[in-house]
Amino acid sequence: MRLFSTYLRLAVLIFLSVFTGCMEWEYGVEEEFSASGSGLFIVNEGNFNYGNATLSYYNPATKEVENEIFYRANAMRLGDVAQSMTLYDGKGWVVVNNSHVIFAINPDTFQEVGRIEGFTSPRYIHFISDEKAYVSQIWDNRIAIVNPKRYEITGYIECPAMTMESGSTEQMVQWGDYLFVNCWSYQNRILKIDTRTDKVVAELEVGIQPTSIVLDRNGKLWTITDGGYEGSPYGYEAPALYRIDAETFSIEKAFRFSRGDAPSEVQLNGSRDRLYWINDDIWAMGVDDEHLPVRPFLEYAGTIYYGLTICPLSGDVYIADAIDYQQPGKIYRYTQTGEKIHEFYAGIIPGAFCWK
């Protein structure tokens, strides 16, 4: 029995010293930022269902980058799949898709100033006025109408020929009182919405899966389709870049790519007279050109470019490389003549940008 008693004491001692350790968590530390002046927000999607989306901020003048700024400024996660960011009324609006939320942040301190909840699956936000904005969604056949002052959803715009399951509205641009939105996932349309009545007033069929849309200085909409994929019951075709007259809402010209190509991320420069997009390489053309360029702006570098933006002030081209989608992606910065200026790492899957 004495032997057993010794064993027992020894066991208790070992137990207390080894097995009661605690995990180390650090919570509640808010960092102060003061990022006045112009800069670039990089929206890092993170991995679906892992809640590791982040926000980065890049100062083009100093070439300094700060990663995880939302977490550092607010001591909480940004959420799951950050999709886009828009600046309006002195606030940065970050749409976090699978967290069903849009955060409004101070673009200098990165601190949250408000949030809008209650979405199905928000993708982009577009401001009509100080008191009205539209939020596009996937897996919902409605565009949400929100009051950014009150951070509330105030209504919905029903989109035709969509169910909840097949619903997909994406990027939005405005021409006068009309807003145009591309319908992307298993869709082939651009919808025209009257912002005075919040109704869809027209729709235009383009190719399969228009991924993005911009409005140039001539009042022309540009959308680029990805053509679907082989075996898709929705169809598979050669993708195209479409030029659409905003006033007549009709296709002026379709610039065809080869079947199997995957063009995406059509973007404009600051003066809205030069288009850029990704199709393995980075391509560029003037908005008045009548032919696709023969040579790319930047050649394919053995990776899948995931994001693209053009600095509205300098014309510098920023390209995001998500690498293997499991590590911080890299951003490459080029001049408008194609010379690399800088490169830096951001967060996991850098997919969208927002200029301040």
Add this chain to the structure above:
Amino acid sequence: MRGFLVILFVVLTAYAAQAQTTENWIDEGLSIPEVAVLGEKPMKDIGTQKTSFSESVLKENIALSMADVLTFNSSIFVKTYGRATLSTVSFRGTSPSHTQVSWNGLRINSPMLGMTDFSMIPSYFIDDASLLHGTSSVNDTGGGLGGSIRLSTKPLQAEGFGVQYIQGIGSFRTFDEFLRLTYGSRKWQFSTRAAYSSSPNDFKYRNRDKRENIYDEDKNIIGRYYPIERNRSGAYKDLHILQEISFNAGRGDSFALKAWYINSNRELAMLTTDYGDEGDFDNRQREQTLRSVLEWNHLRQTWKIGAKAGYVYSWTAYDFKRDPGNGTMEVMTRSRSLTNTLFGQVEGEYYIGNKWLFTANLTAHQHFVESRDKNIIRQDGNKAIVGYDQSRVELSGALSAKWRPNERLGLSLVLREEMFGRDFSPIIPAFFTEYELSRRGNIVLKGSVSQNFRFPTLNDLYFLPGGNPDLRKERGWTYDAGVSFAVGRENSFLLSGSASWFDSYVKDWILWLATPKGFLSPRNVKEVHAYGVELKTDLAVAFNRHWKLDASATFSWTPSINEGEPMTEADKSVGKQLPYIPELSATLSARLQWRRWAFHYKWCYYSERYTMSSNDITLTGKLPDYYMSNISLEKGFSFSWADLTLKGCINNLFDEDYISVLSRPMPGINFEIFIGITPKWGKR
């Protein structure tokens, strides 16, 4: 609820302490055999690294799944997405699909995904479980680049009627029920087991991934705090029924039928970063699966043949619904998959004297899979479904020769060949050897080497969008070396242990990566070097007539390094540990028994896991190491009419704030009590 359970736990244990005991109580769980018995080295296991789980581990309580058993009793890392949620394993630093799992010979890895959800396997339904580490898995099957797990049931071998009923009541309104009915005669054995578990699973936790705002009238934020939330939408209801019938026809012939039915209805819990309203969404996975195996064995003095035939039906449904505000849940995502599998196996063994053993086996699985992933409206306005219909036959055959030229030395050669669809693997060789260094300490040196292949899953090949029919098989070489020992004295103590080193290279590792069109598609991209050390020890001590201790511990060090080419010049993942695989893990399980009391302590440790392939540790990508401790106290009573057991369990004893996967909450300290009754039915 927690307070109530603590009180109940104390009352029950106090009551149990005062209860009368009877001398004819049959102590369970610990009998210490002679080391010489343990020292017997079966020809079939020459050179293999094998971990077997005892009945007391598997039957510890009815609420445990095999994921729990593996977590606290093996070197395998279990990645769990929450309580009663998907739990996959990483065996020796490999991915979940690199662990092959069989149930009574039938492979139960999903033919679509390749992996097995261990949270769906109640450990009370398993009578025999063992791990075959690395090369050793080639004895059973191909594709086990990490290893294989062999699960089986066996007849109770008792005569007359038997009934066992256990009721568990736990925190978060968790109810577990288990019923077993048996009947046995000299030739027939019938057993029916049923288990039902349900819980809203709405445990509370402090959500430190989000903060709630306090606003003034103008919607300005005037304060913030980390909310205490409940695990939202995490309810589950799981029903399992296992029917077994076995017949001993005499003269070495036996037949058995085993059928296991699962009906599961589980919500998928919301992430910690989800700002959606729980009432607005319904995110649910349902499964109905029937696995059945009919087997025949014919045993003779020097040879054995056996055959198995089986059928698997598995229907799974995933629904993600949303109330758009009209009070009805409308479908956002509706996925269905239906798998029908036919299974057949023949095997034979032939001994020549006690020096040679030859074995042969051939296994066939024929899968028919219908996958319906998404409903769409086509351009012409008609409805269509995105998915695939595919069938595939999977054959795996092996021949082996095992030779023990003397009592110390054993050699074994296994040659395996596999065919999936029309794709053949090369001959898969595996060589095993062992040598008894010391008879006194039963010290045995072991070594083995094997090649192995894993074929792409049906989703890898055909999933829409992204399936890649041009994928190559993953392939690898594994080397194993180890030493084991066992010392002891009958009915006094037994100490055994093993140490093994392994080195494994996997090429053409399949990874799902995004395509330029935005969806994911699998590609053969990585080369992985997984290596490390596994230590294991078991101790059984009878201090005196009443005090007994049964303990086991494991430790593993498993670097799993990406040694492939960088994907781009920016790729920082080369030379780094694979994400979500800990380098270090350890377990301890100790059961102290005094008379009819038993105290059980379980502990596990996982080192920090990386969430990024580059091994960057960031504020949002941090998974700290954690320790987990569970305890239970059990008391048995024996009455003239029945045996009773009372058991109280405390999980997460130190209320650790831990996560296994980012943004997936885990419960803090929680409790469950179990009451079991086994009527004696004329066996007084």
